[in-house]
Amino acid sequence: MRSPHLDLTADVVSLTRALVDTPSESGAEAALADAVEGALRALPHLVVDRVGDSVVARTGLGRPERVVLAGHLDTVPAAGNLPARLDGERVYGLGACDMKGGVAVALRIAAGVPRPSRDLTFVFYACEEVESDRNGLRRILAERPGLVADAGLAILMEPSGAGVEAGCQGILTADVVVRGERAHTARAWQGINAAHKAAPVLRRLDEHRAERVVVDGLEYREGLSAVAVRAGVAGNVVPDECVVTVDYRFAPSRSEAQAEAYVRGLFAGYEVRVTEVVPGAAPCLDRVGGLVDALGGRPRPKLGWTDVARFAALGVPALNYGPGDPTLAHTAGEYVPVAHLRACEERLRRWLA
Amino acid sequence: MRSPHLDLTADVVSLTRALVDTPSESGAEAALADAVEGALRALPHLVVDRVGDSVVARTGLGRPERVVLAGHLDTVPAAGNLPARLDGERVYGLGACDMKGGVAVALRIAAGVPRPSRDLTFVFYACEEVESDRNGLRRILAERPGLVADAGLAILMEPSGAGVEAGCQGILTADVVVRGERAHTARAWQGINAAHKAAPVLRRLDEHRAERVVVDGLEYREGLSAVAVRAGVAGNVVPDECVVTVDYRFAPSRSEAQAEAYVRGLFAGYEVRVTEVVPGAAPCLDRVGGLVDALGGRPRPKLGWTDVARFAALGVPALNYGPGDPTLAHTAGEYVPVAHLRACEERLRRWLA
Numbered sequence A, B: 001m002r003s004p005h006l007d008l009t010a011d012v013v014s015l016t017r018a019l020v021d022t023p024s025e026s027g028a029e030a031a032l033a034d035a036v037e038g039a040l041r042a043l044p045h046l047v048v049d050r051v052g053d054s055v056v057a058r059t060g061l062g063r064p065e066r067v068v069l070a071g072h073l074d075t076v077p078a079a080g081n082l083p084a085r086l087d088g089e090r091v092y093g094l095g096a097c098d099m100k101g102g103v104a105v106a107l108r109i110a111a112g113v114p115r116p117s118r119d120l121t122f123v124f125y126a127c128e129e130v131e132s133d134r135n136g137l138r139r140i141l142a143e144r145p146g147l148v149a150d151a152g153l154a155i156l157m158e159p160s161g162a163g164v165e166a167g168c169q170g171i172l173t174a175d176v177v178v179r180g181e182r183a184h185t186a187r188a189w190q191g192i193n194a195a196h197k198a199a200p201v202l203r204r205l206d207e208h209r210a211e212r213v214v215v216d217g218l219e220y221r222e223g224l225s226a227v228a229v230r231a232g233v234a235g236n237v238v239p240d241e242c243v244v245t246v247d248y249r250f251a252p253s254r255s256e257a258q259a260e261a262y263v264r265g266l267f268a269g270y271e272v273r274v275t276e277v278v279p280g281a282a283p284c285l286d287r288v289g290g291l292v293d294a295l296g297g298r299p300r301p302k303l304g305w306t307d308v309a310r311f312a313a314l315g316v317p318a319l320n321y322g323p324g325d326p327t328l329a330h331t332a333g334e335y336v337p338v339a340h341l342r343a344c345e346e347r348l349r350r351w352l353a
Helices: A012-020 A030-041 A096-112 A136-143 A185-190 A199-207 A256-266 A285-295 A308-313 A338-352 B012-020 B030-041 B096-112 B136-143 B185-190 B199-207 B256-266 B285-295 B308-313 B338-352
Strands: A047-051 A054-058 A066-072 A085-087 A090-092 A119-125 A153-156 A164-166 A170-179 A212-215 A218-221 A223-232 A241-250 A271-278 A318-321 A335-337 B047-051 B054-058 B066-072 B085-087 B090-092 B119-125 B153-156 B164-166 B170-179 B212-215 B218-221 B223-232 B241-250 B271-278 B318-321 B335-337
Touching: A012 A090, A012 A096, A012 A338, A030 A047, A030 A054, A030 A096, A030 A119, A047 A136, A054 A136, A066 A096, A066 A136, A090 A096, A090 A338, A096 A119, A096 A335, A096 A338, A119 A136, A136 A308, A153 A285, A153 A308, A164 A285, A170 A256, A185 B223, A185 B241, A199 A223, A199 A241, A199 B199, A223 B185, A241 A256, A241 B185, A256 A271, A285 A318, A285 A338, A308 A318, A335 A338, B012 B090, B012 B096, B012 B338, B030 B047, B030 B054, B030 B096, B030 B119, B047 B136, B054 B136, B066 B096, B066 B136, B090 B096, B090 B338, B096 B119, B096 B335, B096 B338, B119 B136, B136 B308, B153 B285, B153 B308, B164 B285, B170 B256, B199 B223, B199 B241, B241 B256, B256 B271, B285 B318, B285 B338, B308 B318, B335 B338
Parallel strands: A066 A119, A066 A153, A153 A318, B066 B119, B066 B153, B153 B318
Antiparallel strands: A047 A054, A054 A119, A085 A090, A090 A335, A164 A318, A170 A241, A170 A271, A212 A218, A223 A241, A223 B223, B047 B054, B054 B119, B085 B090, B090 B335, B164 B318, B170 B241, B170 B271, B212 B218, B223 B241
């Protein structure tokens, strides 16, 4: 599609609507990236780079501190929720909540605060909603780390109810494998039914009470869930394998190795194949405390995994701060409250004045 | 393929080899059916009918009793086990055990016993190894029931170790459905994990001790097996449904309704969807006792389901009697012992003399 013109001087509500009305499902962000790049290149105080369909824009004021404002350009697939629609005090439409509202706020800051009190690095990136390999922020950090790594702090504009959600939990995924022996079901006693033998694994999950871990005064409530169970060879065969896939959300105070040891310990006696571990991000309130105060309100722990963990891995403390209720993300009825848009823009402006 | 000539005067071993060497995977029995039909039409004491790729041949001697000798012509797909091979005292090859050896014995009787003491109905049928809808015997019973229903007794030449395996167990298949509520795994406590809640279903299966039911002095050992477990929505979603598919092999003394009530009782409190029930077949030793004596040895219970149940449903008592070890059926290394072939032919000849 032709790249539309984005007017960054327009009100944050109009800008959010314009962003929603430029579809950018993961993998198809080119038109929106073109529009964002064009609008940012028109601003003389920014140096703009492009990496794939991600755009980075930096001030160069020589401030002692540099802060990243980051948001992803992509959305999940449309669900009959286009074009954008303003209904009372809400902007509805695909990505309004996750996270074009946040991108609009960041673009307003880029255009409207040409001499911020901290140097700013804006990152608008592609493919956040899909597998990690395609993630645009990951690609920037891999190919052009210098564009981002010199920051002392990062604000990820993920929907956070216009409040600060600090850090994020880690994720471990593992297959717990229960083995048996095949047999014809007409002579079931000649085999060992792996599905039957999986009962203790599921019972352990059912009885498991996730820990609540306090880090920097924030309570990270963990979770351990079977997300899949698979057994079955044929309709007349006693299955010789049952695989229970578990998803463990762990507090950012645990390392990947600790998370793995925890899961292996829970399922001692079973084969446990860890398929993925991604670390969380500590809230680092000692390093981001001033910002949290400026953005107002008590910080909450972020329970879902977000790209703040990529900044944390880089040594850059990061927090989630953006308009919209995170539980509305990916729903057909997602919206962003106008009040959130205005509050986020206003508080960031004040902090950067 | 061109239909070969079958020489029914040849030795039962040669005939078995010739049958194996005429491939007849389910759905592709035409060439073998043509050969069998041709060979039987050459026998003046038989009246031959064809239904699809199944062949029925009847004597018409006016005997007070009529007996069916039945065998299926089809095999499972080849597994590198063609052509037939005589190795010592065994005939190896696709279908040698299940059940071209049995078909060879029946064909030898058809050709070699022109004036049997009972009227005979030979049924050589297609598509036994595939879904019931395609079963050739089922089709004959549906389209031309008169060809079979006037018999007082049926012998199904399924591999039975050259002994009598009486009756067969029934099969009930059901889905036990455990329900929960979806949630994001980052907030797992907001949902109800259906996989976790399936633990008691699997435990009940694991602790279940199948009954041993004695019918006519034969012990039918039942079985209750999970043959599949399925749960899973996405890698970050608490699943809202877990389905455990159970396979219940029940003694022929139980009706379909009793079998269903038994399974529903075991999983009381869960949604149970019965997807299929096929009744078993009672051994009917009071009605087939003389034949059992003639065929020698103590009858054993048949644990797998066979087409004897179709005869039973018709009111015709039936038993399994054929050469070959049933546990070798469908294996690449299947074979039939020459001693079984000769014993079966010899005992049937004697009984029909």
